[in-house]
Amino acid sequence: METSALQDIKQRYRIVGRDEKLDLALNTALQVASTDLSVLIQGESGVGKEIIPRIIHDASLRRTGRYIAINCGSIPEGTIDSELFGHEKGSYTGAIDEREGYFGAADGGTLFLDEIGELPITTQARLLRVLETGEYIRVGSDTPSKTNVRIVAATNVDLPAAIRDGRFREDLYYRLCTINIQMPPLRDRGIDSVLLFKMFAMETARKYRIPESVRLTEEAEKVVMAYKWPGNVRQLRNVVEQISILERGSVRITPQVLERYGITAGGGESFAMARIGKAGSEGGRHDWENQIKFLLNAVMQLRSEVEQLKNVAFGSQDDKPIHQPTLQLESKSLVPHYESPDLTDTRVPTMHIPDYDDAEDVTEEETLNIEEMEKRMIVRALQKSHNRRKVAAQLLGISERTLYRKINDYGIEE
Numbered sequence: 001m002e003t004s005a006l007q008d009i010k011q012r013y014r015i016v017g018r019d020e021k022l023d024l025a026l027n028t029a030l031q032v033a034s035t036d037l038s039v040l041i042q043g044e045s046g047v048g049k050e051i052i053p054r055i056i057h058d059a060s061l062r063r064t065g066r067y068i069a070i071n072c073g074s075i076p077e078g079t080i081d082s083e084l085f086g087h088e089k090g091s092y093t094g095a096i097d098e099r100e101g102y103f104g105a106a107d108g109g110t111l112f113l114d115e116i117g118e119l120p121i122t123t124q125a126r127l128l129r130v131l132e133t134g135e136y137i138r139v140g141s142d143t144p145s146k147t148n149v150r151i152v153a154a155t156n157v158d159l160p161a162a163i164r165d166g167r168f169r170e171d172l173y174y175r176l177c178t179i180n181i182q183m184p185p186l187r188d189r190g191i192d193s194v195l196l197f198k199m200f201a202m203e204t205a206r207k208y209r210i211p212e213s214v215r216l217t218e219e220a221e222k223v224v225m226a227y228k229w230p231g232n233v234r235q236l237r238n239v240v241e242q243i244s245i246l247e248r249g250s251v252r253i254t255p256q257v258l259e260r261y262g263i264t265a266g267g268g269e270s271f272a273m274a275r276i277g278k279a280g281s282e283g284g285r286h287d288w289e290n291q292i293k294f295l296l297n298a299v300m301q302l303r304s305e306v307e308q309l310k311n312v313a314f315g316s317q318d319d320k321p322i323h324q325p326t327l328q329l330e331s332k333s334l335v336p337h338y339e340s341p342d343l344t345d346t347r348v349p350t351m352h353i354p355d356y357d358d359a360e361d362v363t364e365e366e367t368l369n370i371e372e373m374e375k376r377m378i379v380r381a382l383q384k385s386h387n388r389r390k391v392a393a394q395l396l397g398i399s400e401r402t403l404y405r406k407i408n409d410y411g412i413e414e
C-alpha cells in the first residue's frame with residue numbers, strides 16, 4: 001500500500017513508478033531525512049539517484065539551510081581540495097583570494113557528493129576527517145574550521161571493488177553508508193518502463209506541440225519491459241524523445257518501430273556489461289555500436305531537415321549541397337539527445353542530457369510553423385528535382401520512404 005506521504009513525494013518530484021524497490025528507496029529517504037546520518041545512494045547510471053538527496057534535504061530540518069550538489073567526477077584533481085574545503089590567500093599559485101569552499105558554504109545545510117567513487121584518495125582522507133570530527137582544514141591553513149553539514153553521497157561504481165583495488169578507502173565507505181539507499185535499475189522495475197514511456201511521450205508531445213503523443217501497441221509494451229535499458233531512465237527518456245519526434249506521423253508504435261531504435265526484447269545487455277567493466281562479447285559491442293550509429297544518423301537527418309527548413313523559411317541564396325555537420329558526443333552521455341531545433345542556430349549540434357526542469361524551452365515561433373515549413377520545403381525540393389522523388393529525398397537529406405510518407409501525410413500534389 002502506498003502511503004500518502006509517498007504519493008505526495010511522487011507527485012511533488014514528478015516521480016513515475018509503482019515498483020516496490022523504488023518505493024523502498026523513497027520511503028527510506030523520507031525516514032532518514034530528519035536525522036543527520038550520512039546516506040549513500042547506489043545505483044547504475046541514469047536510474048534517478050539525484051532526486052534522493054533533494055528529497056532528503058527538503059524533508060529535513062536543514063531545509064532552510066543550503067543545498068549544494070557537487071559532481072566529484074567533474075572537478076579536476078588539482079583543484080578539488082580547494083573547491084571542497086576552501087583555501088587561504090596565496091596558498092598556491094593562482095590562489096589570489098581566499099575561498100570558503102563547499103563545506104563552509106553548506107554549513108547548516110546538505111552537501112550532495114555525486115560520483116563519490118571519483119574522489120581522489122587524498123581528498124577521501126580529508127572527507128573522512130570532516131565526517132568524524134566536523135572539522136576540516138583549508139588548503140594552506142593549519143587551523144581547523146568547523147562545519148555542520150549533512151552528507152549525502154551517490155555512486156554508480158561498485159565501491160567494494162574499488163576498495164579491493166585500492167582506489168577507495170574502506171573506512172570512508174563504512175562511514176558514508178550508515179544508511180544505504182539502492183536505486184533499482186529500470187529493467188528490474190516491471191511495468192514502470194511502460195509508465196515512464198507514456199509520461200515521456202506526453203511530455204515530448206507537449207514540448208514540441210505534436211498534436212498526439214506516440215503510443216505503444218500491446219506487443220511493443222512487452223518489448224519495452226523485456227529490453228534491458230542499460231542507460232536506465234535517462235536512456236528511456238532520450239529514446240522516447242527520438243521516437244516522438246521522428247515517428248510523429250505514426251501514432252501506434254510497434255515492435256518493428258522499436259527495433260529501428262535498437263530496442264528489442266532482451267536486447268541492451270552488452271551496454272550494461274561494458275559499463276560495469278566486464279568484457280562484453282563482440283556481438284554485444286556491435287549491438288551498442290549499432291544503436292549509437294542509428295541514433296547519430298537520426299540526429300543528422302533531423303539536423304539536415306532543420307537546415308533545409310531554415311533555407312525555405314529565410315530564403316536560401318544558392319543551391320548549396322546539404323550540410324552534413326560533424327557531431328560531438330559529450331563524453332559521458334550514454335545515448336545522444338537532439339537539442340530542441342533552433343532555427344536560427346548554425347552551430348554544430350552537441351549532445352545534451354536534459355534536466356528535470358528544462359521541458360519548456362521551445363518558443364512558439366519555432367514550433368507552430370514547423371509543419372508548414374516542412375511542407376513548403378518538400379514542395380520546393382520536388383519542384384527542383386522535377387518531381388523525381390529519389391533526388392528530392394537526397395536534397396532533403398531524408399530517406400525516400402520518409403519523403404513518401406510525408407507527401408501522403410501533408411497531401412502534397414506533385
Ligand SMILES: Nc1ncnc2c1ncn2[C@@H]1O[C@H](COP(=O)(O)OP(=O)(O)O)[C@@H](O)[C@H]1O
Pocket residue numbers: 014015016017043044045046047048049050051233234237354355356
Ligand atoms: N522516476 C522518474 N521519473 C521521471 N524522470 C526520471 C525518474 N528517474 C529518473 N528520471 C530522469 O532520468 C534522468 C536521469 O536521472 P539522474 O538522477 O540524473 O540519474 P543518475 O544520477 O542516477 O545517473 C533525469 O534527467 C530524469 O529526468
Ligand SMILES: [Mg+2]
Pocket residue numbers: 046049050114
Ligand atoms: Mg547522476
